[in-house]
Every structure is written in structure tokens, then in C-alpha cells.
Amino acid sequence: MLRYASDNMPNGADAKFLMDSNFTRQSGLAPRQIFRNLPPSQLYEMALAFEPGTHITSTGALATLSGEKMGRSPKDKRIVRDPETEKDLWWGPYSPNYVMDDRTFLTNRERAVDYLNTLDRIYIVDAFANWDPASRLKIRVVTSRAYHALFMHNMLIRPTPEELEDFGEPDFVIYNAGAFPANKYTNFMTSQTSIDLCLKHKEMVILGTMYAGEMKKGVFTLMHYLMPMQGKLSLHSGCNVGAEGDVTLFFGLSGTGKTTLSADPKRPLIGDDEHVWCDTGVFNIEGGCYAKCIGLKKETEPEIWNAIRFGTVLENVDYDPDSRLVDYDSQRLTENTRASYPIEYISNAHVPCVGGHPKNVILLACDAFGVLPPVSRLSLEQAMYHFISGYTAKVAGTEVGVKEPTATFSACFGSAFLMLHPYKYATMLADKMSKHGTHAWLVNTGWTGGKYGVGKRISLKYTRAIIDAIHTGELEKAEYVSTPIFGLQVPVSVSGVPPEILSPESVWPNKNEFATTLNHLGHMFVKNFECFSDGDSFVGAEMASRILTGGPSPLPEDHVAKTGFGAIISAAATAPAIQA
Numbered sequence: 001m002l003r004y005a006s007d008n009m010p011n012g013a014d015a016k017f018l019m020d021s022n023f024t025r026q027s028g029l030a031p032r033q034i035f036r037n038l039p040p041s042q043l044y045e046m047a048l049a050f051e052p053g054t055h056i057t058s059t060g061a062l063a064t065l066s067g068e069k070m071g072r073s074p075k076d077k078r079i080v081r082d083p084e085t086e087k088d089l090w091w092g093p094y095s096p097n098y099v100m101d102d103r104t105f106l107t108n109r110e111r112a113v114d115y116l117n118t119l120d121r122i123y124i125v126d127a128f129a130n131w132d133p134a135s136r137l138k139i140r141v142v143t144s145r146a147y148h149a150l151f152m153h154n155m156l157i158r159p160t161p162e163e164l165e166d167f168g169e170p171d172f173v174i175y176n177a178g179a180f181p182a183n184k185y186t187n188f189m190t191s192q193t194s195i196d197l198c199l200k201h202k203e204m205v206i207l208g209t210m211y212a213g214e215m216k217k218g219v220f221t222l223m224h225y226l227m228p229m230q231g232k233l234s235l236h237s238g239c240n241v242g243a244e245g246d247v248t249l250f251f252g253l254s255g256t257g258k259t260t261l262s263a264d265p266k267r268p269l270i271g272d273d274e275h276v277w278c279d280t281g282v283f284n285i286e287g288g289c290y291a292k293c294i295g296l297k298k299e300t301e302p303e304i305w306n307a308i309r310f311g312t313v314l315e316n317v318d319y320d321p322d323s324r325l326v327d328y329d330s331q332r333l334t335e336n337t338r339a340s341y342p343i344e345y346i347s348n349a350h351v352p353c354v355g356g357h358p359k360n361v362i363l364l365a366c367d368a369f370g371v372l373p374p375v376s377r378l379s380l381e382q383a384m385y386h387f388i389s390g391y392t393a394k395v396a397g398t399e400v401g402v403k404e405p406t407a408t409f410s411a412c413f414g415s416a417f418l419m420l421h422p423y424k425y426a427t428m429l430a431d432k433m434s435k436h437g438t439h440a441w442l443v444n445t446g447w448t449g450g451k452y453g454v455g456k457r458i459s460l461k462y463t464r465a466i467i468d469a470i471h472t473g474e475l476e477k478a479e480y481v482s483t484p485i486f487g488l489q490v491p492v493s494v495s496g497v498p499p500e501i502l503s504p505e506s507v508w509p510n511k512n513e514f515a516t517t518l519n520h521l522g523h524m525f526v527k528n529f530e531c532f533s534d535g536d537s538f539v540g541a542e543m544a545s546r547i548l549t550g551g552p553s554p555l556p557e558d559h560v561a562k563t564g565f566g567a568i569i570s571a572a573a574t575a576p577a578i579q580a
């Protein structure tokens with residue numbers, strides 16, 4: 001029989017500490033019981049006892065369900081517009097920052113707090129974001145669910161007992177009342193889900209979604225404001241380091257391979273998802289990893305597989321509801337299954353998670369059209385165009401409503417988390433890459449031989465061989481050919497990869513269809529630049545070029561023609577119109 005942890009939980013001291021604090025007085029929190037920074041074992045007991053549909057897997061992980069929302073809800077995310085910060089933020093039709101006012105934020109916060117106050121118990125996690133001591137933040141998570149507390153225990157950097165004792169007032173608070181809906185008749189609401197971030201109050205409120213990734217990406221959104229304000233660049237990227245101290249960044253939209261490729265047995269992991277590049281090098285923001293589990297195989301992804309054990313949260317495994325212990329090995333992992341686990345579970349992880357200035361930047365473009373080469377070398381200019389455009393795919397299990405890979409542009413490979421205009425991040429990236437001589441690569445982790453549904457996903461084995469060839473230096477010395485559109489430099493051979501797949505055209509059975517699809521993609525790139533320039537594609541090109549020339553200097557006359565962007569423009573001008 002299960003023993004219910006709440007029967008004898010040592011709750012007194014922590015609860016008293018919180019009840020007496022300014023924080024509790026100001027927030028209006030008055031719960032019956034607060035459980036602060038419980039260890040994983042106790043959170044398991046609480047989750048199993050009080051959260052229906054929660055099981056332990058055969059590997060020791062905690063399997064849970066996040067309810068109806070099994071991915072983030074970017075359309076329900078709101079940012080409070082206030083006089084102090086509004087001039088810095090990116091607003092407008094293409095920005096991810098949907099507006100809300102202060103009063104509505106407070107209304108939603110009150111709704112969240114009122115809901116939390118009706119419960120028998122709530123959980124608090126006090127921990128840090130960012131391994132950089134100079135810009136470390138004290139984060140407080142207040143939530144109704146034990147599994148959320150375990151998730152954030154995994155994702156944040158854990159305080160020592162002394163640091164916890166001296167934690168004091170937090171820098172940022174997340175009120176997660178996701179089990180309770182927003183009132184859709186409240187101003188600025190378009191549904192019963194609302195994820196609200198307020199820079200002035202340094203708070204976030206979650207209503208109507210229990211998907212745990214909202215908390216993780218909420219902290220990341222905050223960092224995307226605070227770090228650039230300090231001259232530091234926040235990055236939606238994985239990061240690892242080689243034996244020579246050579247650091248690699250893997251930029252990619254959610255679900256496109258950052259965790260899988262940065263967890264490399266040959267190279268200690270610095271972090272899988274969120275980093276800051278500052279004057280001394282790269283710091284991870286997080287204390288754990290968050291992997292998409294679909295396709296997870298013991299043979300190809302042993303590092304991630306091994307990480308999924310006690311302490312891990314597995315969200316949305318499709319398991320047998322009658323069983324208390326899930327045979328994880330034989331369970332069907334749904335498209336929405338994700339695992340969060342502490343970083344030290346990756347056997348070769350670097351803790352603390354810090355590295356030098358990157359030698360390589362890899363842009364993971366998950367191409368659902370199957371026309372991009374598996375790997376190309378990029379000039380700095382091209383890297384900027386691709387970084388700003390962020391051509392990739394949305395995959396299932398990241399955002400609500402995405403059921404199959406869908407071609408998209410996500411600025412800086414993480415548009416949903418940007419607070420400033422993409423050019424601000426791109427300018428900083430160009431500056432840092434040029435200062436540190438960083439090489440840039442475009443790696444297609446998506447489709448080949450045809451679009452999604454016709455071709456197939458590029459084998460992970462080949463993608464890993466490509467990443468190895470970047471790291472051994474093989475690709476620096478390789479012979480290259482240029483593609484007719486995008487002006488990409490494609491190597492003619494890569495160890496461990498069949499040469500014919502390096503040229504995407506050669507693996508398409510119908511060459512005309514390939515050319516038409518490629519042209520269509522070029523056209524999409526040009527259109528996409530209009531998002532950053534109030535609808536004017538020439539201004540888009542000009543602005544892109546200015547990033548490269550370092551400011552409002554006149555454009556070199558032949559600049560657009562010489563760069564990959566020029567190739568995109570001229571090819572797109574002759575591209576036949578294509579129905580999507």
C-alpha cells in the first residue's frame with residue numbers, strides 16, 4: 001500500500017519561513033500547506049498520491065500527464081506593456097509579444113493565487129537560473145502539482161542547503177495555476193489558457209495549461225530580455241565542448257535536435273537548450289535537460305536513454321492506465337513525450353556548465369521540404385541571414401496544434417521566446433562570431449529525397465557523422481561545390497556519409513519537382529524578411545545587410561548581389577508560383 005508522503009512531511013520550518021516573508025504578504029498566498037524544495041523521492045510520493053494518471057516507469061522515472069495541453073501555447077502568451085520597458089521590446093504583427101496591460105496581469109495573478117489558496121497543498125521550488133555568477137537569477141516557482149516541482153527541480157540550478165537558507169526574496173516568481181482556467185472574458189484573453197509575463201512585477205502567471213515547458217521557456221523569455229540589456233547574448237542552443245576546449249553551439253527550434261546532438265559521448269555537455277554568450281564565454285542557463293523522446297532508441301541515443309531514470313519527469317507517455325509500474329522499454333512514446341532530467345545524468349556532462357568562446361556555430365534547419373543539403377558551410381553573412389530567418393520546421397510535441405512537421409520561419413531559431421527585435425540578437429551574434437573567428441554550418445536534421453510524407457528524415461547516424469566531421473576538422477579542409485540557390489557551400493564527401501545524399505537533388509526522383517520546391521523555398525525566404533521590415537522586402541534586405549556592415553553605413557553596391565541573400569532574391573524572382 002502506498003504511504004502518503006504528506007502524512008509525515010517535515011513541512012514546518014520551510015512553511016514558517018515562507019508564511020512570514022514579504023513574498024507571502026505581497027502575493028496574497030495563504031495556502032493550507034506549503035512544501036518547499038522537496039527532494040525527488042517525496043515529490044514522487046506526492047505525485048503518485050494526489051495526481052491521477054501518474055506512474056513510475058521500469059527505469060525509475062515519473063511518468064505524468066499534462067492534460068489537454070501537451071505543448072506550449074504561444075498564441076496565449078502575453079507580455080505586459082509598461083512605460084519603462086516598452087521602447088526596448090519588439091511589438092507588432094510579427095512579434096511573439098502579444099500585449100496585455102498591468103491591470104489584467106494583476107487580475108490573472110489574483111485568479112491564480114485565489115485558486116492556489118483553495119488547495120490542500122502547494123509546492124514551491126526556489127532555485128537559480130544561469131551558471132554565470134554575475135547574472136544569476138533567483139527563481140521561485142509556486143505550483144499546484146508535485147510533478148511541476150520535480151520538473152523545475154530538474155530544469156533549474158539547485159541551491160546548496162546554505163544558499164537555500166539565505167535565499168531571501170526571489171528575483172522572479174512563477175505562479176503556476178495551470179490546472180485552473182483563465183476567464184476567457186477577461187480583457188486580452190482569447191481562450192482559457194493564459195501565460196502572462198510582467199517585467200515590472202518580475203512575475204509570470206500560468207492559467208489553463210499544465211504543460212511544464214511553459215515554465216522553463218518562461219524563464220528563458222525573461223533571460224532574452226535581461227541578458228542583452230547587459231550586453232550578453234541569450235541563445236536558444238545546445239552546447240558541448242571537445243578535448244581541446246573547442247566549444248560548439250547547436251541552434252535549433254524545439255524538437256529539431258539540440259539535445260540529441262549536443263549529448264555526444266565524445267564531447268562533454270555544457271547544456272542542451274539555453275545559453276548565454278558573454279565576454280568570457282558561454283554559460284548554460286539551466287541545471288537540466290529536456291529531450292523529445294519520439295524516436296528515442298537505445299542504440300542511437302544511449303546518453304539520453306540512460307538519463308531517463310529516477311528523478312526524471314516523463315510527460316505524456318502513452319501507457320497502460322491500469323498499471324502502476326510502466327514498462328517503459330515497451331511503451332509507445334507519443335509524439336508529445338518529453339523527458340526532463342538533471343544534467344549530471346548525462347555521463348560526461350560539464351558541471352558547472354561553462355565553456356569558452358565557440359569555435360563552431362551549427363544552425364539546425366529541420367527542412368520539411370527536403371531540399372536543403374545535410375550540411376553546408378556558411379559565410380558569416382549567410383549565417384546571419386539564416387539565423388534571422390530561422391528556416392526550420394515545427395514538430396509535434398512542442399506547440400499545441402502541431403501534428404506533423406510543418407515548414408516555418410522562427411527568427412533566431414526561437415522566435416516564441418524573443419523579447420527584442422531579432423536584429424538585436426543577430427547583431428550581437430555577428431559581432432561575437434567575427435571577434436572570435438567562429439565557423440558557421442547549416443545542418444539539415446529534417447527531410448531528404450522529398451518533402452515530409454514523401455521523402456524520409458535524414459538518418460541520425462549520418463547527422464552524427466557530419467557533426468563528427470565538423471569537430472575533427474575534416475570539413476574545414478574538404479572540397480566544396482556551390483548550390484545554385486542560397487549559394488550554399490556543400491562538401492563533396494564526408495566520412496561515414498554516402499556521398500550521393502550530400503547533394504539533395506540527386507536523391508529526388510523527380511528533378512523538376514526538386515527545382516520547383518527549392519525555388520518555392522527561396523521565395524518564402526524573401527517573403528519572410530518582410531516580417532522584419534514592416535512589409536518591405538527591399539528594406540528587409542537592406543536591414544539584413546546593415547547587420548553585417550555593422551550599422552547605418554551605406555550598403556556596399558554589390559553587397560546584396562554577392563551574398564547568399566542576393567542569390568535568394570534573384571532565384572525567387574524567377575520562381576514559379578507554388579500553391580502551398
Ligand SMILES: Nc1ncnc2c1ncn2[C@@H]1O[C@H](COP(=O)(O)OP(=O)(O)O)[C@@H](O)[C@H]1O
Binds near residue numbers: 253259457463
Ligand atoms: N537526423 C536527426 N538529427 C537530429 N534529431 C533527429 C534526427 N532524426 C530524428 N531525430 C529525432 O528528433 C528529435 C530531436 O529532439 P531533441 O533533440 O529533443 O530536440 P531539441 O533539443 O532541439 O528540442 C529526437 O527525438 C531525435 O531522435
Ligand SMILES: C=C(OP(=O)(O)O)C(=O)O
Binds near residue numbers: 071254255258292398
Ligand atoms: C520543449 C521545448 O523546447 P526545447 O525542446 O527547445 O527545449 C519547448 O519549446 O516547449
